[in-house]
Amino acid sequence: MLKIKTPKKGRVKRELEKRAPKLVETGKKTLLLQGTKTSNTLNAVLTELYLLKKGSVVRYTRKNENIRPFESGGETSLEFFSLKTDCSIFVYGSTSKKRPDNLVIGRTYDHQIYDLVEVGVENFKPMNSFAFDKKLAPQVGSKPFVCFIGEGFESVEELKHLKDVLVDLLRGEVIENLNLAGVDRAYICTAASSNRVFFTHCALRLKKSGTIVPRMELVEIGPSMDLIVRRHRLPNDSLRKEAMKTAKDQPKKKVKNVSHDSIQGKIGKIYIPDQKLGDMALPNKSKGVKRERREGKRKNDPNKHASKKQKEDSM
Structure with missing residues (x-):
């Protein structure tokens, strides 16, 4: 049997907790790889992607001979690098005579x-x-807009698949609230044909409009390129079903004596037990209280604590 090792150091334990499965995922890390042959254009594209996603990207510059994503057996190295770097998205660049x-x-x-x-x-x-x-250059870690223009992203199967992948690649960390002042960039993807997409990166410039809402202008800052869809492979039905599983919403525990009203809001009832003041311990025991207790005991049992004068009279 394999021996299971538990982390002894806190740093290792925290790192394993980050890699553990979560009900709500945060941003996905990206892995950049290259094959045995690459061109200057591909190296520049990978460099630009690294700069755009700085902080949530890992890049390997060594040549990889055993990576063939669309062939059986050529995915082992990719899965190993994904496990090693904890990246769920990868971009692999290569060039050949058939597919430059x-x-x-x-x-x-x-x-x-x-x-x-x-x-x-x-x-x-x-x-x-x-x-x-x-000054218009986007800041590192800012949240971008991702815009898709064209009917092909809704009707053509290849472009629909490309849209899903690009959204995961470009959107960054998943957040609930957004400050418009921190949105300073936009990725624009335009479907020129059934297999060609024009991709560009623009900065958002805020200008006065005479109202509370400012007027926005787009300034192209690059990079820009044409993406020609060649091949794509959809996930298996069993793998898709397993990946799409969501955790059931846990029912909220009913809080006793608390109700909600549309006018008054949250209403609660508080029950206070009966206060037995006679059994309470007093902080200051004054002499007057002691004297009253002694007199009360004498009234209840006069023969037990009789004074000397009373004893002489009885004799």
Whole structure:
């Protein structure tokens, strides 16, 4: 039997708790990899993705020969790297004569390959090629808008799948409340045809509009590129069913003597037990109280505590 080791140090224990399954997931980490052959365009694309997702991304710059995502047996290395880095999204770049400037974007569930989308990169423009005010540069960790324009994202199966993957890749950490002052960027994806998507990155500029709500302008800051959908693989039905499981909402415990009213709000009843003042211990025992107790005892039993004068009269 395998021996199960428990962490002895607090740092290791906290790290394992972060990797443990959660009912509500936070942001997903991204893993950037490259194959045996890459071009200058692919290296620039991976570098730009690393800068855009700084803080929640891991990049490996070594060449990987055994990674073939769409072939059986070529996913072992990807699953190993996913388990090692605790990343649930990966971007793998490679180039060949048949598929130049090729990017494979995939997701994993329980460190197993969930789905894959393969796209080709064309007309790439890095951030350095755009002239804009450096004050408009997005801050690290800011929350972006993700906008999809075109009917193809709702009707074409390949584009629908690409939309789901891009949302997970770009949205960052999942939050409940949002401050509009911290939203300073937008990713815009436009479906030009059934297999071509124009991707660009813009900064949001707030201007006066004469009202409380400011007027927004988009300033293109890059990168921008054309994504050509080549191949995609949907998840298995059994794996999809297992990944889509959600925890049942636990019923709230009924609180006694508490009710809710639409006008008064939360109403509670408080029950106070009877106060027995006679049994309470007094903090200060004054002499007057002692004298009253002695007199009360004499009245109840006069023969027991009789004074000397009373004893002489009786004799």
